[in-house]
Amino acid sequence: MLNLVLFGPPGAGKGTQAEYLIESFGLIHLSTGDLLRSEIAAQTELGNEAKRLMDKGELVPDEMVIGMIKGKLDANKDAKGFIFDGFPRTVDQAKALDVLLNENGTPVSGMLCLQVEKQELINRLLSRGKISGRSDDQNQSIIENRIAVYSEKTLPLINYYEPQGKHFDVDGMGPIEDIAGRLKKVVEKL
Numbered sequence: 001m002l003n004l005v006l007f008g009p010p011g012a013g014k015g016t017q018a019e020y021l022i023e024s025f026g027l028i029h030l031s032t033g034d035l036l037r038s039e040i041a042a043q044t045e046l047g048n049e050a051k052r053l054m055d056k057g058e059l060v061p062d063e064m065v066i067g068m069i070k071g072k073l074d075a076n077k078d079a080k081g082f083i084f085d086g087f088p089r090t091v092d093q094a095k096a097l098d099v100l101l102n103e104n105g106t107p108v109s110g111m112l113c114l115q116v117e118k119q120e121l122i123n124r125l126l127s128r129g130k131i132s133g134r135s136d137d138q139n140q141s142i143i144e145n146r147i148a149v150y151s152e153k154t155l156p157l158i159n160y161y162e163p164q165g166k167h168f169d170v171d172g173m174g175p176i177e178d179i180a181g182r183l184k185k186v187v188e189k190l
């Protein structure tokens with residue numbers, strides 16, 4: 001089984017590149033951002049609580065996203081593997097993912113870290129905000145808070161995967177197809 005963690009700051013291109021990886025490797029895409037936005041659209045209790053935090057650029061509680069991922073893993077027991085997009089985002093989420101995957105004897109294969117300059121991240125998210133209607137993409141100070149939360153709470157995950165030999169940096173600047181080619185080369189070696 002191939003289990004990929006697609007990692008990087010907000011706007012690094014995780015959602016975009018996940019589409020190429022699905023096509024190349026036939027994996028199931030699990031984006032916690034997309035799952036949370038479905039809950040918001042359905043106006044569930046979980047969705048309403050998530051919206052309050054996401055609109056400020058803060059992370060939602062670990063238990064919330066871990067529960068959603070567990071449900072999806074249980075529902076896809078025959079999968080060839082998964083792309084985890086935007087998850088894990090904290091060290092506690094990474095530990096919980098290891099426990100969930102180890103129950104099936106299928107560890108994380110690699111963590112692919114997209115590297116993009118800060119001004120490029122802000123430009124990408126502001127342009128998406130103009131067309132997507134995503135409230136967390138509309139305002140530069142919320143975007144900057146998301147990037148700050150990433151540096152404080154999510155970036156330390158590199159120190160979790162690096163000693164396991166699972167951390168791979170990939171240049172996330174430039175044309176989308178070129179980045180997809182770089183990612184594919186790394187995944188083929190896993």
Ligand code: B4P
Nearest residue numbers: 010011012013014015016032033054058059060086124128
């Ligand atoms: P996400 O939905 O994961 O949003 P994101 O980090 O902003 O990245 P996204 O995947 O959408 O953007 P992408 O890089 O693909 O999370 C939203 C919120 O949900 C979080 O802030 C948090 O509150 C909450 N959340 C989600 N998961 C959580 C978790 N595990 N724990 C706690 N809270 C959680 O792309 C951005 C844009 O760039 C796109 O418009 C794309 O078209 C463009 N783009 C991509 N590649 C490009 C390139 N090479 N050149 C030019 N543009 C490019």
